[in-house]
Amino acid sequence: MLRKLLILAVFAGTSASIPIVYQSNPQLVENLLRSAVPGKQAVEAQPNVNLASVPNKPPAPLPMGRKVLVAADERGHxxxxxxxxxxxxxxxxxxxxxxxxxxxxxxxxxx
Known part of the structure; x- marks a missing residue:
């Protein structure tokens, strides 16, 4: 039981120290992460931007007879x-x- 508690304490201490190390020296952490992934060179990737288009809404059907369609104003009235x-x-x-x-x-x- 003491062994499990000790392992848990080591993991908690390590995970708490990672943000502190990154704040003090971000280049070190980035270099460690790059060296952990073998064979891939750092390539500046352009973000892939896909512009979405809004489909045209079909016109709302007009009410028949003694009914009217009243839209709400900017206040919702x-x-x-x-x-x-x-x-x-x-x-x-x-x-x-x-x-x-x-x-x-x-x-x-x-x-």
């Missing part, structure tokens, strides 16, 4: 112009609402 009582009114859509609400000034303006 849905707002659009509406016709209330035949007049154009800008409004915000509450996707969870069960009732339509307008303020008094808008109600007076549209009649």
């Amino acid at each position: 849905f707002s659009s112009p509406f016709k209330l009582n035949g007049r154009q009114v800008d409004g915000m859509i509450d996707t969870g609402a069960t009732l339509v609400a307008i303020n008094i000034s808008t109600a007076r303006r549209i009649g």
Whole structure:
């Protein structure tokens, strides 16, 4: 049991000292790693860059009938112009609402 504990301590000490040695002398560590791999010369490799293209999205189908498609703005809100009582009114859509609400000034303006 003592032998296993001693081997574990040696491995822990060695693995803890590798970053310290690399920080103090990175050239030494790189030379040791190069000498450990026989037969391969250090070659400056150009990175292989593959540019990806974004596929074109097919146009979204337009809704039919009394449905409209409203996109969210940069804040994530849905707002659009509406016709209330035949007049154009800008409004915000509450996707969870069960009732339509307008303020008094808008109600007076549209009649």
